[in-house]
Amino acid sequence: MHFIAGLWNAFLGTWIRIGIHLFPHTIHPMVVHFPIALLYLALAIDILGKFVKTPDRFFDRASFWLTILGFIAGAIAAAMGVISEQFVRWNATTSVLLSAHQRDAVLTGIFALLAIMVRLFSRYPAPTMGRNQAWSFWNTGRGRSNGLSTLFLLLAVIMITWTGSLGGTMVYHYGVGIRHVTYKNPLKP
DSSP, rough: OOOHHHHHHHHHHHHHHHHHSSSSSHHHHTTTTHHHHHHHHHHHHHHHHOOOOTTTOOOHHHHHHHHHHHHHHHHHHHHHHHHHHHBOOOOOOHHHHHHHHHHHHHHHHHHHHHHHHHHHHOOOOOTTTSSHHHHGGGSSSSSOHHHHHHHHEEEEEEHHHHHHHHHHHHHHOOOOTTTTTTBTTOOOO
């Protein structure tokens, strides 16, 4: 276990050293809106697909791919958050908020990943005679939206809303990341 933790810390340290040279300190606020929008849209289309059925399963396809894109965008936003946090002077209060923000972001990712996994294991009913199979993930018959995947997606949206609220609290109430309040340059000792 210590070996894995050591590898993770080495990877994270390398990512931070490279990232602070490549990206501006505002990179996290620049990209964080994409996973929010994608997951909200995925949930809205998933719910719409429960009421509107199409022969090509358009709403199932759309919500499935939007959830995957939202998960990927969330991972990118989290990686950029690691870079942005290096530019901030933290105090006791904002450090606690940051820990909660990070924890909730991880929970968001877990719920989105669970929604994807449930859909990958959910099969469509067998096609009836004379009808084509329509869409399924890589023609496996899988990818159907069901109640459990919708629940996990709803939990991901709730968590990303809460995570964003914590991020907003850090910025608007405590000035985290505001250049003249808590900003520092990690490149200068």
